[in-house]
Amino acid sequence: MARTDDNRQERLDSPKGMRTRVLPTRRRGRGDTFGRATEGIARGMGTPWFLVGLTLFCALWMGYNTLAPKPLQFDSAAIGFTALTLVLSLQASYAAPLILLAQNRQDDRDRVQFEQDRQRAERNLADTEYLAREVVALRLAMREMASKDFIRAEIRSLLEELDRRDAEEAALRADSVDDGEGATSTRG
Numbered sequence: 001m002a003r004t005d006d007n008r009q010e011r012l013d014s015p016k017g018m019r020t021r022v023l024p025t026r027r028r029g030r031g032d033t034f035g036r037a038t039e040g041i042a043r044g045m046g047t048p049w050f051l052v053g054l055t056l057f058c059a060l061w062m063g064y065n066t067l068a069p070k071p072l073q074f075d076s077a078a079i080g081f082t083a084l085t086l087v088l089s090l091q092a093s094y095a096a097p098l099i100l101l102a103q104n105r106q107d108d109r110d111r112v113q114f115e116q117d118r119q120r121a122e123r124n125l126a127d128t129e130y131l132a133r134e135v136v137a138l139r140l141a142m143r144e145m146a147s148k149d150f151i152r153a154e155i156r157s158l159l160e161e162l163d164r165r166d167a168e169e170a171a172l173r174a175d176s177v178d179d180g181e182g183a184t185s186t187r188g
Contacts, residue, residue, distance in 0.1 A: 035105050042102035045095055054091075058084065 044050055061084050065075045075083035146154075 035101065038098045039102040039105060042095075042098045045099070058088075 061075065062077070062081060065073045065081065065084075066077050075081050
């Protein structure tokens with residue numbers, strides 16, 4: 001078995017993600033935390049409050065460096081507020097990549113959402129087609145099923161046939177009874 005720096009034995013039969021590493025690696029989720037933080041910063045830079053705050057910051061900076069006594073000024077208006085220009089350039093140089101990172105993460109989320117929507121639409125279409133086939137099958141089965149009128153007509157014809165049969169049997173019994181009485185009377 002392999003040894004790591006902290007004298008623990010590494011099992012080679014364990015999954016790769018479970019093994020300890022010689023060099024420290026990033027913890028899982030940190031990349032996502034960083035991405036969420038940068039999105040929050042980029043989202044904050046797109047608000048009116050950020051613009052108001054930046055405007056107030058610049059106004060205070062320029063006001064202080066213009067109105068304060070010369071020994072207390074740290075960025076002279078005579079040289080065009082060079083330090084303020086550098087601070088704003090630094091802020092812009094960080095803002096652009098943060099905004100791009102936030103846009104890339106949003107594009108990834110949109111891509112995943114689009115794929116999920118497409119899969120959901122395919123499932124809905126398949127379900128709809130299945131239900132349409134089932135409805136058609138039920139309609140066809142309903143056409144083949146006997147209707148109330150057909151069942152009533154069949155029952156009527158059966159009742160008429162039974163009534164006819166009962167009438168014929170009654171007539172046969174009456175004839176046999178009549179024949180039996182005539183036979184006894186001729187014998188007697």
